[in-house]
Amino acid sequence: MGYKTKQGGLIFGLLEKYSDRHLTAEEICGMLKAEGTSVGTATVYRNLEKLVSEGKVRRYRLEEGESACYQYMGDVECHEHFHLKCINCGVVIHLECDYLDEINGHLLEHHGFNLDRTKIVLYGECAECRKGRRNEAD
Amino acid sequence: MGYKTKQGGLIFGLLEKYSDRHLTAEEICGMLKAEGTSVGTATVYRNLEKLVSEGKVRRYRLEEGESACYQYMGDVECHEHFHLKCINCGVVIHLECDYLDEINGHLLEHHGFNLDRTKIVLYGECAECRKGRRNEAD
DNA sequence: TTGCGTGCAAAGGTTTTGCATGGCA
DNA sequence: TGCCATGCAAAACCTTTGCACGCAA
Numbered sequence: 039m040g041y042k043t044k045q046g047g048l049i050f051g052l053l054e055k056y057s058d059r060h061l062t063a064e065e066i067c068g069m070l071k072a073e074g075t076s077v078g079t080a081t082v083y084r085n086l087e088k089l090v091s092e093g094k095v096r097r098y099r100l101e102e103g104e105s106a107c108y109q110y111m112g113d114v115e116c117h118e119h120f121h122l123k124c125i126n127c128g129v130v131i132h133l134e135c136d137y138l139d140e141i142n143g144h145l146l147e148h149h150g151f152n153l154d155r156t157k158i159v160l161y162g163e164c165a166e167c168r169k170g171r172r173n174e175a176d
Numbered sequence: 177m178g179y180k181t182k183q184g185g186l187i188f189g190l191l192e193k194y195s196d197r198h199l200t201a202e203e204i205c206g207m208l209k210a211e212g213t214s215v216g217t218a219t220v221y222r223n224l225e226k227l228v229s230e231g232k233v234r235r236y237r238l239e240e241g242e243s244a245c246y247q248y249m250g251d252v253e254c255h256e257h258f259h260l261k262c263i264n265c266g267v268v269i270h271l272e273c274d275y276l277d278e279i280n281g282h283l284l285e286h287h288g289f290n291l292d293r294t295k296i297v298l299y300g301e302c303a304e305c306r307k308g309r310r311n312e313a314d
Numbered sequence: 315t316t317g318c319g320t321g322c323a324a325a326g327g328t329t330t331t332g333c334a335t336g337g338c339a
Numbered sequence: 340t341g342c343c344a345t346g347c348a349a350a351a352c353c354t355t356t357g358c359a360c361g362c363a364a
Contacts, residue, residue: 043337079329083329104327
C-alpha cells in the first residue's frame with residue numbers, strides 16, 4: 039500500500055539531510071520551494087503523517103499553540119533523546135542522558151507503562167536563566 | 177490590578193470543584209451554559225490565561241492538535257503529578273510517584289535545569305494495552 | 315466616575331478535507 | 340489501466356483580538 043512519489047522522496051530526503059534538528063511543516067514547504075521543487079502544503083502534511091505512523095519520523099510540539107516539529111529518526115535509538123525547553127528564554131536543549139534511561143525501567147516495572155521517548159518535552163528553567171536571570175520578562 | 181467579576185468567580189469555582197481532573201475551555205463554556213450562567217468564550221479564555229499566569233491553574237496539552245487542559249492547583253505541591261498518556265487507548269493516568277521526584281534533582285544537579293512539573297505529559301503504552309492488546313487499532 | 319472586564323463577531327494560525335487531476339505500478 | 344498521490348482552495352479547529360458596552364471599585 040502506497041506508491042513511491044517524487045514529493046514523498048523530497049520530503050523524506052530533507053528530513054534525513056537535517057536529521058540533527060527538527061523541521062516544521064512550514065519550513066519544509068519553504069525549503070522545497072526555495073529549491074525550485076515546490077510541494078503543496080496538504081501533500082507535505084499527508085507525507086509527514088505517513089512517515090510518523092511508519093515510525094520513520096517523529097513529531098512533537100514544543101510550544102503550546104505553535105507548529106508541530108518533525109525530525110528524522112534513523113534506525114537507531116540514539117535519537118531518542120529528551121527535550122528540555124526553557125519556559126523563560128525559550129531555548130531548547132536536546133538532552134541525551136543515561137540517567138533518564140532509568141525512567142523507562144521504573145515506569146515499566148512499577149507502573150506497567152512502556153514509555154515512548156520520542157515525544158518527550160520537559161519544561162522548566164535552563165541553567166543560563168537560573169544563573170543570570172537574563173530575559174527576566176517573557 | 178484586576179477587578180473581581182461574577183464570570184471570573186464562576187470559572188475559578190468550576191475548576192476548584194473539579195480539582196481532581198482537568199477541564200478544557202470548551203467544557204467550561206458548556207458546563208456554565210448548562211447551569212444557566214453562560215460566559216462568553218473569549219472571557220473564559222481570558223480568565224484562564226490570567227489564572228495560569230497567577231499560578232492558580234495549570235495548563236497543558238495532552239494531544240498534539242487538541243484543546244488545552246486546565247486544572248486547579250490548590251496551594252500545595254501534591255497536585256504536581258505527572259501525566260501518562262497511552263498512545264494506544266488514549267487513557268490518561270494521573271501519576272504521583274516519589275521516584276519521579278528524583279528527576280527534578282537530577283536535572284537540577286547535572287544539567288542545571290529547574291523542571292516545571294506542572295506541564296509534564298509522558299507518552300507511551302499503558303499496562304492494560306500492553307497486557308491485553310485490546311484496542312489494537314487506533 | 316474611571317477603566318477594566320465582558321460579549322459578540324471576526325480574524326488568526328495550523329492542520330485537515332473535498333474534489334478533480336496527475337502519476338506510479 | 341487502476342488506483343493512490345497531488346494540488347488547490349475551502350473548511351475545520353482552537354484560540355486571540357477589536358470594539359462598544361456594562362459593571363466593579
